[in-house]
Amino acid sequence: MNQPLQLPLIDMPTTHVFPSTRFQGSKRKIVDQIWENIRDLRFDTVLDIFGGTGAISYRAKQAGKTVIYNDNLVFNWNIGCALVENASVQLSDIEVETILQRHNDVDYPQFIQSTFANIYFTDEENRWLDTVVYNINHDLADTRKQALARFALFQACIIKRPYNLFHRANLYMRSAEVERSFGNKATWDTPFDVHFRNFAAEANAAIFDNGRKNIALNLDAMETPTGADLVYLDPPYLNAKGIGVDYRDFYHFLEGLVHYDSWDSMIDYRSRHRRLFPQASIWNNEKTIYEAFEALIERHRKSILVVSYRDDGIPSKAALVNLLKRYKSQVQVVNHLYKYALAKRSTNELLLIAQ
Numbered sequence: 001m002n003q004p005l006q007l008p009l010i011d012m013p014t015t016h017v018f019p020s021t022r023f024q025g026s027k028r029k030i031v032d033q034i035w036e037n038i039r040d041l042r043f044d045t046v047l048d049i050f051g052g053t054g055a056i057s058y059r060a061k062q063a064g065k066t067v068i069y070n071d072n073l074v075f076n077w078n079i080g081c082a083l084v085e086n087a088s089v090q091l092s093d094i095e096v097e098t099i100l101q102r103h104n105d106v107d108y109p110q111f112i113q114s115t116f117a118n119i120y121f122t123d124e125e126n127r128w129l130d131t132v133v134y135n136i137n138h139d140l141a142d143t144r145k146q147a148l149a150r151f152a153l154f155q156a157c158i159i160k161r162p163y164n165l166f167h168r169a170n171l172y173m174r175s176a177e178v179e180r181s182f183g184n185k186a187t188w189d190t191p192f193d194v195h196f197r198n199f200a201a202e203a204n205a206a207i208f209d210n211g212r213k214n215i216a217l218n219l220d221a222m223e224t225p226t227g228a229d230l231v232y233l234d235p236p237y238l239n240a241k242g243i244g245v246d247y248r249d250f251y252h253f254l255e256g257l258v259h260y261d262s263w264d265s266m267i268d269y270r271s272r273h274r275r276l277f278p279q280a281s282i283w284n285n286e287k288t289i290y291e292a293f294e295a296l297i298e299r300h301r302k303s304i305l306v307v308s309y310r311d312d313g314i315p316s317k318a319a320l321v322n323l324l325k326r327y328k329s330q331v332q333v334v335n336h337l338y339k340y341a342l343a344k345r346s347t348n349e350l351l352l353i354a355q
Contacts, residue, residue, distance in 0.1 A: 018031075019205075024250060045227075046232060049221050054084050070216070070221070099140070231300040
């Protein structure tokens with residue numbers, strides 16, 4: 001992974017656009033602000049450790065960098081495979097329609113219908129999901145095509161959900177005759193297949209080859225490969241009260257979709273909304289998060305380190321700056337004022353650049 005710098009580094013002219021997304025924590029809305037602050041640094045390879053929606057990795061790909069996307073959630077890894085690693089494969093119109101069609105000679109499973117009735121989607125929608133997941137797994141031999149189709153499926157699932165999350169069973173909110181200050185009932189009521197086609201088209205339009213061999217990994221953050229010129233860290237946020245963002249819990253339904261055949265064994269049936277069995281994370285615990293930062297920074301100490309965080313979190317801005325200064329001689333702090341969806345106030349999105 002230690003490659004010679006190739007300068008000058010100039011953004012590639014491209015008409016390809018990163019797809020729209022409603023994932024919580026995505027940097028899509030501020031990716032250009034982040035990039036403006038790092039584009040003039042001397043780097044050719046980028047490791048995006050908490051890749052998520054892939055917004056930063058995709059921007060680095062647009063700039064002609066060699067990109068290593070990583071995320072420990074398998075559904076996110078599929079997004080990295082579809083949009084970052086993938087350089088040329090697209091879904092044809094025929095393949096999209098084959099995925100959406102219920103084949104007469106197939107005895108389709110009914111796991112989602114029987115397990116998630118009246119929780120997230122209607123009975124008809126659950127039947128559709130069972131069909132499409134099966135077709136993706138069995139009708140598409142190319143793993144990159146599977147990843148593209150799953151991306152479209154994830155996006156379709158999220159856009160039809162109140163709050164765009166799976167943190168509670170609130171299907172009733174879609175049909176309740178109440179005044180709403182959020183959400184879009186017309187979007188919720190739009191059929192799944194319409195959303196799927198739209199998101200599949202967005203994904204296809206985003207595919208391009210930047211002339212580099214980019215890869216997507218599905219590793220724990222502490223297992224990511226060393227040696228990249230620049231390492232970008234955007235870990236789950238832990239607020240001042242010690243309450244963390246648990247993406248696995250927020251999007252457990254999507255993680256289940258990619259583990260369809262073993263999903264049943266992963267579910268905590270004591271929970272009303274059929275979440276996955278919880279997994280402890282050092283990033284969601286105020287007693288361990290500082291040590292987690294320290295271990296990851298130490299692991300990648302030879303790289304330029306770029307950290308996205310919030311100024312009202314744990315560790316504090318001062319603590320992160322002091323930690324980075326233990327390994328780097330220069331630490332720059334950039335504040336981006338950003339209003340998060342459903343948040344009651346604006347908060348400063350931090351960008352820490354350590355060289």
